[in-house]
Amino acid sequence: MTQSGDHIARRDPGIVMRLKRLGSLHQCRLSFMRSLTRRMAKDSWSFSRPIFDIDDNGVGHAVYTAQGPERTYSLVAFAHDLPPEMRSDRVIATAWDATFTLFDGIPDDADIERLSKNVPLQEAGRVSNSEISVSRANRSVRLWAHFVDALASGRQPDQDKIDAVGYLMRTTAVYGSGKLGAIDREGIADRKELAAPFQAEMLSVFLTRTFARDLVQHMANVKGGDQAVRLDPAIARGLGIGNSTGLGMAPFIVNHPVLFNNWIMAREEAIARVRALKSASESEKALFETVLSRSVVTVDHWRSEHPIQIAKLQGLNADLELLSDHLSSTGLANAYPWDCLMAWAETALSEEGQELVASLILEPYDEIVDGLATCMADSNKDAFVIDGAMRVQEVRALIKECFGWAFDVDWNATVNQARAWYVSEEKLEPRLGERFEEPIEDYEQPLAPARDAVAAFKAMESFDATQEIAAFLLEHPEHRHTVRRAQISAIAPYGEIRDNTISATVRPIDMLRAKLSFFGAICFDPRSDRWVRICMYAGAPYPEELSTANADLWVYPEASA
């Protein structure tokens, strides 16, 4: 029986919000994919594929519907015959193997006709407020042909080849929130099923994985005729959907401090609640040990060619051994077992290992954790509004609280401001450049909150500490964005990254991973310091298999696999 214990404070933002740690986060019970599959199973969503009109060359369209208690959503998929030389994950690509939109309702022929002229063009097309997201995907060259050939010739694909990649298709962008003319987030945020962040995007990707499975089967059937066999459902279950995430996502977490705070704070609150438990029941301990052993399988399957991630994985493997030894010797027998475990991890494990433990201890506690998912959206629109009556000294104190560390940084040193974030003329996507080597400084985006905070703090020195900040802002509009952020930090303590986002050594992949871990991604595979591949929904039930029994822990592969 679980006993409540003393209050344990959430971890200090000064520890949590360092980039190295944010770049080591793992999925947890609160991840958006798992929230979605749990809800769909609990509410008995039904799924269908009313249209699969794809020809022998793999060209055509398909519609997948997901029907919840109040509304139906449809993934409209367009399959294309893409010349291999045009296949690129980069945002500058102009054609893809498949393109998608999540339609609000069930599309009629006129909708399909309209969408067929726009969705395949992606950024060059327009959608309407009947569409919630727009996305695209490319085939994995390594796996696609192998799957088609194997199934066509009557064989199942080779598990080693599958393990090396993990998915048949990877999405390269999923646009929501009003992009390309789609409906605004505000237009759907009050729907129960879409209230948590990114639920529509996660639904789109969930259905896209099904489309990839169906399309590869279709192509194998075309090729093999009577010889072709059906893909073994167990193999299909292990397939995820890949995703390539580029630099464009990194500024998101800086530009949405309240939202990002809500994600981190929900997880930190969950961790604190579990740490505060005085004891754990045998079944709770057993569940933790099960997900831990299943996580060992995940880490074992986790491949990366990138030196940074290779080193981190070595560390994580060593952490898992230490953790195993620690649990064998000390176990979870002490009072406050989870708090003891976390305290030990902080002294013994790398950030990768510490954050894995932090995520795993939440697993036995759906009742005290899952409700926090409702706190993860940002509905506080007026957090944007500056309180001009706040005194200069209060704003300075808020800056010190978040950015105290930044006062020790020499902001005149080249190395500390070597980079600048800018938006390129092409595709209007964020990029990161070398401030002193490229002509980009004039185009710099406000993505260096720490540098700007120190500058604003210094500019306030000549103002009376008791004066209202309105007077300062009247004279110094260049510091307005910083004062806004400082005031937001008072209600969003986890909203600011506590590291230099423009230093010569900044690694945007750390920012990408922080965001993607909340989606529920696994197997982070950086392809440079600025873009990363991940796997989503590997192990998840397909729509027709979804039930309350398999809707949650699918993210952990079976230990025997």
Add this chain to the structure above:
Amino acid sequence: MSYSLNEMEATAKRATRGAGYSWGLAEEASKAARWLCAQGLDGSAYLVRVLESDLAINPPLHRPKTVEGVWKGENNLCPLAVGSLLSDCAKHLQHTPIEMHNIAVPSMLLPFVAQAARALGSTICVTCDGLLAETNGTALHQNQAFADTATSVIVARSTTVLKPTVHVTRAFPTKESWNSLNQFAHRTYAPATEESRKLGAGAGLSDND
């Protein structure tokens, strides 16, 4: 063509920055344009009128010197600078009306008045050269649109209880104003070079495997 309000907001922010305003004021302007669009007004056209007035070339000429007294500048007042100041001074409105002289595009003040109204939880009345507008932050009541410039604007709390109004969920900017916003926005985009294409987004390992 219709645009999502998020598209309007994002484009307005870039445009305002492109016209030379600080990022903080660009954020204000983008929320303001969005709010006007949600009221069924052409926030895009109003913002373009402000940006085309070149008030950001020498900002101190277009803002009051102090928060106290009647607000006037050496030249006409910029509604983005003064609007932000008005929002910052919301609490002053609790007891004292704010008066200002010689304002460019006074309609652009309305979203900032709305911010102040929400902060105070009260209706606020704007008297602009004899024309009235009232907002409680979400609803806007206005019989006649303000002229392009105003000699005198007085902003004061009001006891009027406003009926809720229906908000528009899409923006319908004129082609001209949308193009103009995008031209201003374009000034914030770094010209693409082969180097930035390769390095800026991080080429790295193969993306076609």
